[in-house]
Amino acid sequence: MIIPCILSGGSGSRLWPLSRSLRPKQFLPLFDGESLFQRTLGRFTGSRYSAPIVIANADHRFLVGEQMASSENGEGTIVLEPIGRNTAAPAAVAALIAAASDPDALVLLAPSDHLVRDTDAFARAVADAVPAAQEGRIVTFGIRPSEPNTGYGYIRLEDGKGPVRPVAAFVEKPDLERARAFLASGDHVWNAGIFLFRASTMIAEFERHCPEVLMRVRAALAAATPDLDFLRLDAESFAAVPDISIDYAIMEKSDRISCVPTDPGWSDLGSWSAVWEALDKTEDGNSTLGEAMFVKSRDSLVVSDGALVSVVGLDHVMVVATKDAVLVADKSHAQDVKTVVEELQRGGRSETREHRKRYRPWGAREEIARGDRFQVQEIEIKPGESMSLQSHVNRAEHWVVVSGTLAITIDGETRLMTENQSAYVPVGARHRLANPGRVPARVIEIQSGAYIGDDDIVRYVDDAETNA
Secondary structure, three states: OOOEEEEEOOOOOOOOOOOOOOOHHHOOOOOEEHHHHHHHHOOOOOOOOOOOEEEEEEEEEEEEHHHHHOOOOOOOOOEEEEOOOOOHHHHHHHHHHHHOOOOOOOOEEEEEEEEEHHHHHHHHHHHOOOHHHHHHOEEEEEEEEOOOHHHHEEEEEOOOOOOOOOEEEOOOOOOOHHHHHHHHOOEEEEEEEEEEEEEEEHHHHHHHHOOHHHHHHHHHHEEEEOOOOEEOOHHHHHOOOOOOOHHHHHHHOOOOOEEEOOOOOOEEEOHHHHHHHHHHOOOOEEEOOOOEEEEEEOOOEEEOOOOOOOEEEEOOOEEOOOOOOOEEHHHHHHHHHHHHHHHOOOOHHHOOOOEEEEEOOOOEEEEEEEOOEEEEOOOOOOOOOOOEEOOOEEEEEEEEEEOOOEEEEEEEEEEOOOOOOOOEEEOOOEEEEOOOOOOEEEEEEEEEEEOOOOOEEEEEEEOOOOOO
């Protein structure tokens, strides 16, 4: 039995503006309505695998929980990192959790934001790796390169027969000339960052090569606290964990590393140009997610979450349009999107953090319009969920139900409202919205007053950790 450990802590800044820090690329429904996170869960179903361990950013806890619940592989342990600490820390977390029940358990460490088109080929590669991992090897999966890509690290393989090859060296991201030489040599593969190992083996290698990571992670796990369906690592202990990758901490130092070369149609989707390559294309090489029109344009990408985007007389471009930000770039500069995000973050812009549609444990709210002394939002509340009981010092609210049934509480009085009915919440009134029905309920909320900032809120009861 293999324990999948899915790493889900990245921010996906190179897929901005669709990817934001509070809803990064692994949670976006990019492929047939499914997210990369859900597809990763789907790869680890069947009798070979046990319930997964998911290690995620605490800010993404409800996204992880919701998408796991909708997946076939919905059971598992969700471990919350209070801050990001690269990939060595979660590898140690996974090994320690697995070893607590069985020191010889096999752990498959895999990122949640990678695309694998040929799941059968990936399954065969895992099966090939199992005997070596059971014997105490740490097996990495190398992707046979299709081009001299400079965006990936490489693994140089030693000569050998069979599906599992000895590893000669891990190689940093090369320049183009070296990448071409790697491709021509035939003995280099891309480092996919996927590893299969026995829990006791990984713990022993941490003790040998990077004991501080193991010590600090042990402390963070020992002081971890359960929170609803999550396990929160202790913040103070985890902050002391060295910020280092599993490659630097273990892989480049260990003498127990082997590799299974494979070609499962893999991509880390590290840029919009990589998304373009992964999508179906027209005869002119154009790809779309959302509504788009191309006129005298070739080899281009349009991603839109609402607006119709037209591209005229341009080749090799990518256009990504959201409701609050638009990216237009040449595909050859796809990696430079990260620079845009860094500049926006320095300016404190909210467009790098979240969309106008903001997801909450109870549902979502989306800004429609904002002006002097007013704001209009659409609120969706999931069946059986409720917002917190609250009041506002400076603003009143008007509610109009669009669909579904809502239980509306205002100053202790609760009544049901259905489609086309409305209610008024005076300044200072204690109020709550709840959905007692079996389908999502939608309401238009109009806020008006001298101040309508998000911090004008007093909470009296929080049934869940919300930020209404």
